[in-house]
Structures are given as C-alpha cells and as structure tokens.
Amino acid sequence: MNLLEIKGLRVSIEGREILHGVDLEIGYGETKVIFGPNGSGKTTLLSTIAGFSHYRVTEGEIIFKGQDITSLPMDERARLGIGLAFQRPPVVRGVKTRELVGTIIQKRGGTEDVGSLAQKANLGNFLDRDINLGFSGGEVKRSELLQLLAQRPDLVLLDEPESGVDLENVALIGSLINELLEKTHPIKNRTKSGLIISHTGYILDYVNADSGYVMYDGKIICQGNPIEILKSIKTMGYQGCLKCLKN
C-alpha cells in the first residue's frame, strides 16, 4: 500500500475546472517532484491534498494511509500526518511565530524547544514577530519549514520551497527539507514521504527525488527520472514535453 494515492482527481475553483483527472501515488519513504509551467495546476493539486475549502473536488479520490480523505476537514488531515509548506502563505497579524510553533509542537504531543528549532531554521530572531509580517521571500520559506519541523508530517508537501530564496540560503532550505524527509536515515528506514513542486529544479541540487512528474494544463503528462526530465525541460522547454507526448 502507498502512503498517498490519488485517482482521477478533478478539481474546480469557482466553477472552473483546473485539474482534469490527476492520478498520482507516493510510497512510504519516497520523494517525488512535480515540474510544470506557471498556471498548470501544481499549487491547486497540493492545496487540494491539504484540503482547502476553495478547491472543490468534483470527481476522483484522495487516499491517505488507506483512508479516503477526499472530504475530511483540513485540520484532521494535518493530524493524520499531512503538512504543507505554502508557496505564498498569508500574514497572520498578532499571532507570534513563537506561539504558533509552540502550539504545533504541543498539538503533536512533542517536547522540542521552540528556540532550538528556530535556530535550525536560522529564525531565532523571528519568534516574536507576527507570522510572515514583513518577512522576506527566503524568511517566509524558512518559516514554513520551521512550522513543518514542529509538525513532523509523514507526507511533506512543498510548494516551490526555493523560489525567492537567495543562493546562500538554498543550501539551508535543502538541509531542512532533508531533515524533514529523513534523508540522512538509511533508505529502508525512511518513513517520511515528500511531494515537492519546483518550477526551476534548483532544489534537486540539494534534495534527491526518486521520481518526477510533469504537469501541464491540469494533467500529469509525463513521469520518470527527475534529473532526466529536468534536463529535457531545460533544453526543449515544456513544448518539448508536448511534442514527446504526441509521438
């Protein structure tokens, strides 16, 4: 059994269909990456897995740990082990980063110290700030990963974790992701799984993925070795993927 199985998923936003039947699976300890042009539906897919009310599933199902979660409230999905690092998270005024990270740890019954987790993400000085208020692009991404470190999800959903991050910090982002995905453990001992959206593929310099998908216009059009896929996108663009599809 896989950790996550998505079958024939169709999703609409405000009456317009964005995902036109997506099939995807992720095994235990497996990491997959999704490429695709802007607007192809990558964020929609992750948001639907996380359960945002804005995204309406009209057909298909999402099975997580053998349970149909297609219409489960999102906080229950989080408690089941799904965690999402947002591409563009909202500012929550008045709610301090320290408070939220502490609450997340407590909800899980964990005992980690908020301060030392924050040190790891190089956010020691951000704990008394309102969540995401005035954070730079890189700080937002690190704060998302800090929250996931607190949450320790079994399925780690990462929406463009490297976009807007300067070169110095990409390595740090990479190592935080590797920690979340237990990449330092021997392969057979890994229990955490990942689904990473990457527009550029830079993150693959730091994080190994087992396989890659290409999403195009609300459909997954290709699956294979992530490095190979990335190389062909870089040389031929997504048009190349379309041509390959026709042949």
Place this chain on the structure above:
Amino acid sequence: MSQELKTKDIYQRALLAIHKPAAYGDDVDLENFQAPLEAEHPPEITAEDQQRMLEVGITRETSQRSGTFIQVDNRPLISLTRQEGIEVMSTSQALAAYPWLEEYYWKATAVDSDKFTAHAGLNNADGYFIRALPHQKTVFPIQACLYLVREKSIQDVHNIIIAEEGSELNIITGCTTSHQKPGLHIGVSEFFIKKGARVTFTMIHHWAEETIVRPRTNVIIEDDGVYINNYINLVATRSLQTYPTADCRGKRATARFNSILVAPAGSKMDVGSRVFLNGQGSNAEVISRALTTGGEVIARGYIGGHAEDARGHLECRGLILNDGGIIYAIPELKGTLAGVDLSHEAAIGKIAEEEVEYLMARGLGRDEATSAIIHGFLKVDIEGLPENLNKQIDRVVKTSQKEHL
C-alpha cells in the same frame, strides 16, 4: 485674580455650559439622573466589590502597588501612598493643601467644554490627585478605582495628575459598577507632564449594559516628556464617548495612545485619540483596535502637525464578527507646516478564511484558529498592562467567538 474670584469664574462658566451638548456622542439629558448626594456614611467594600475591582486591575495586594486610591460614587474612600516622593490624595485634599494647585485646576480641560465638564465643575467633583516629585519614579503602578454604586445617579470625578521634571508615573485606573441599572459616569482628568517626565496611564473600563460614560481627558506635555495612554474596554457599555487630547507643546514631546475596544450588541462606543504636535520634533503614535459582535464603534483619531519636524502615525483596525456590528473609522491628519511627517492606515474587515485555514493546515481546529486570530487582533503589544488583563482578553475572545460561530 484672587482665589475667590477664580472659583467664582469657574462656577460662572460652568453654569453657562450646563446645557451645552458635547461635540461628539449622543446627547444625554442630565435631568434623567438623580443629583449627586452626599452619602451619610462611608460605603463598605464587600468581597463582591473587590472581585469586580480585580477585573479592572485593582488589587488588595497593595505590596505590588506604589499607591492606591478608591472613590465610590462621589466620595473618595481610600488614598494612600507607599513610596516617598509619590503623592496620592483626593483632589479636594490637594486643593486645600496646595494653594498653587489653582494653577492646574481646570487649566488643561476647559470647564465649559460641554455639559459634562460643566456638571463636574458645578458639583466640585472630587477625584484623585497624583503627583511625582522631581526625578522620583514609581516602583510599582499606582492604582485608582472609580466605582459606581448608586443607581440612576451621576458620578462626577475630577483627577489631576502632575509628573514633575524627570519623574516617572505608572498609573492603572479601573472603572466599574456594582449594578446593571442606568448610571452616568463623568470623569475629568487633567495631566501635566513636565520636562523629561514620563507617564504611563492605563484605563480599564468595565461598565454595564445601562451605563453612560463620558470621560474628559487632556494632557499637556513639556520638553522631552512622554505620555502613554492605554484604554481598554472589553464589555458592553450603553453609550461611551471620549476623545482624550494631548498637547505636545514641548520640544520632542511624545504622546502614544493605544485603545482596545470590544462592542457587543447594544453598545455604542465613540472613542478617539487626538494629539496636537505643537513642539519642535514632537511626535505621536495612535493605535486602535475595535472589534464588534453587534455593537457600534466610532474610532476617531486626529493628529495635527504644527511644528518643525513633527511626526505622527495613526493606525486603526476594525474587525466585524457579526452582522449588525458597525465600525466607523475616522482617521484625520492636519499639517500646517512644511517638514511635518504624518501618516495613517485604517482597515476594517472580517476574519480572513485564508488565515483560518492556514492555521488549520497546521492541525489547529477551526475554533482554535479563529480564537488565535481574534486574540492576536486584540493583543496589541503595549506596556503597562496589569497581569490579569490577559485572562480577561482570553475570556472576551471566547465569548466573541461563540457569538461569531
């Protein structure tokens, strides 16, 4: 002018203004209330009263307070100080003890401002006199309680606060009532912040559904003086109107106002903060948070920049949790000189679903997420709040949220 003539002058002006409606707020017919009576014997403070006072930050544990003042209706009951160089007495005592106090009495607030100041003037309203001698600093806050007990009557209060040069005062004033019947509270407060002095004044109101409240506050700030005003009203109040005003007349004088208002259905709160920047390099910050679960809030703010390098910022945020709630934000700026720097931001909205779901994605339930957001909205980072206020905010968040869901 002789003392006698001065008193007569105040009286005359008050007499002429006793029917003058206030500039803001619903008019109040003073005839509907009983004339303030001299109580025959001092009232007793019961355990229940003490509990109410605790809600507004007034504790019996006076070891944590540099001074205490309690007035029940129109009668000062307790005034004591525990610190050398810090004076706490009733205004009438102070007027008798210090002839020079005439130079302050009705000097920051005009007695003929409106019918409410006039009423306090005509009735020789008593209240507290708090003074820090030069360079003296309160170790603990001074607490002052104004307690409304008599039904259908008017409580007149007149406070005078003087922070002498280089001194520091931290005052918590808690106002509350023992009954749910109609009552009118009139509170005049005149502040004088001398050179380099600093005053933190926190006022917590906890009235009842039938109370009408008309505080009148004026502050004069000299060179390098700092005045910080925190106003908190988290419970139902029939009608509240106040517009405390600071005159930053000294160079580099600073005024900061923070207000937190929660208006349940049936409440009408018209609360503003006004600062005139008359001194070179003087500055102001006005922050207000208004939350309604069905009541009406008018959140005013005014900063006038009238001197070189005057700087001011106004921030006004409103959250409407239920239909029927009204928030009317009126931020005003006036500059009369090149080189002033004034700005404001105002926003009114509801709880953003996007933020709720963001927190839910981390495993918080919908209720938890909502209350974290309301909590965050109300908890402005302000200095000088008494410890138990957080508990109160927690309670208010819980009830507001219940009404919201």
